[in-house]
Amino acid sequence: MDALVTTEWLANELGANDLRVVDATYFGSVPGSPDGDPAANFEKAHIPGAVFFDIAEIADLNSPLPTMLPPPEKFASRMQSLGLGDGSRIVLYDNSHYHTSARAWWMLRVFGAHDVAILNGGFAKWQAEGRPVESGKPQHRHRHFTVWADDSQVRTLDQMKANVDSGAEQVLDARSGPRFTGEEPDPRPATHAGHIPGSKNLPYTRLFNEDGTWKTGDALNAEFESAGIDLSKPLVTTCGSGITAAVLLFGAHLLGNDGALYDGSWSEWGADMSTPKAMGAA
Template sequence: MDALVTTEWLAGELGASDLRIVDATYVDAALGRDVAADYEAAHIPGAVFLNLGELRDTDNPLPMMLPSAEKFASRMQSLGLGDGSRIVLYDDSPWHTAARAWWMLRTFGAHDVAILDGGLAKWRAEGRETASGKETLRHRHFTVWADHKGVRTLDQMKANLASGDEQVVDARSAARFTGEEPDPRPATHAGHIPGSKNLPYTGLFNPDGTWKRGDALATAFAQAGVDLDRPIALTCGSGITASTLAFGLHLLGKDAALYDGSWSEWGADRSTPKAMGAKETVDG
């Protein structure tokens, strides 16, 4: 199974005994959407609802930190996602949150995982079948194996300021990156990690919501000043849209680490330096 699958491919695979389809839609409550209700109203037949808003470390004050391996495995098992499953993720979110689910699954040891290109919007635009209500779930064993080599902590990101070993690429909008637009979180500084590059996650998608591929995708990174042959650490607001950059790099055959705390941690920490503007002015 390719990492990025088409609606046509998925339609042909519906009902396969080893296929598990997952709705990984997540949006902030401020947008006024109830994504669980949206799922029950219409989803791809057989799909289960992941609920990324709850699949996190709820003891951590930061918004979207990785849960424990045990919590992750328990949730996967309850959704019927287990060993031997081919997992296809999709979303109906402006933030393309299937990529966050993909990154989490990879971090916790699942490797036969794909994203549906164009998500639910493309599926529905093509007039394909949807189901309503909840699916009947069958508990399956999920062998969890946490691999945190692709996860970066605050201390590691601070150390990287001095070493410069990894390029830091920020997936937020240009206005959030430069500090022109204030951060929406209380007591969080505007700006970005000094020395980081800005590639808004929207730059990885075509106008119809499908992923850029090949040269077009590589060009998006190149235009942001990213050297694909050097190590990369990714950041954003809370670790969600940075996951789209991680998936985009995966499509290009590259691995990248992700700073899970992202700006919600760095921007609120009084001890971290913050840069403002396209030409950096560093505070702290």
């Protein structure tokens, strides 16, 4: 299964024994994020057989930071309850401006699922094409999901501090240009403006075509090149809270670069008095 699948492909695969379809819509945690209840929206309409991946709940709820990775045991338990198990082919989609299926894609890979794809164009494209939907809460049986975590795909605050000095890994920020440069204040209280010193900026929205589908090939590569990123070298992505950083990570994955994600992102770095902050352009 390719990492990026089409609506036509998915329509033909629906009902396969090993296929699991997952709605990972999330509307964000920062002040000013779109209003809405993604779980309620899911119950109203979703791709037939899909289950709902609650990004807000499948997180470390003991952390003061938003949507941080949960403990491996919690993640495995949640996946089992959704009927996602070892050997499943998992196709993710969303209906969010933040393209949050990328966050679920990264989480699943961190916790040991390897055959994971994103639906190109998401639920909006599926609906626009008049494809079938269903409502309600789907019934499914629990499946075994092995407890596992690959920390090589995750970066911590201490690792990011060390990288400021070493420059061993390229750091790419998915936030908007004005937030990256510090022209706009950060929307979170008590959070400094600016960016991690030495990081580059590629707003996540630039990875998509006007119809919401992913750019691919040369068009996608051009966006990374325009941000000053060499995808033949190590990459770490960041953003406000680790959500849209996953968009950049998935885009890099489509081009053959399997980088890491700074999970605390700017909500951690920007609020920490011990971290250096840079202002202005990259």
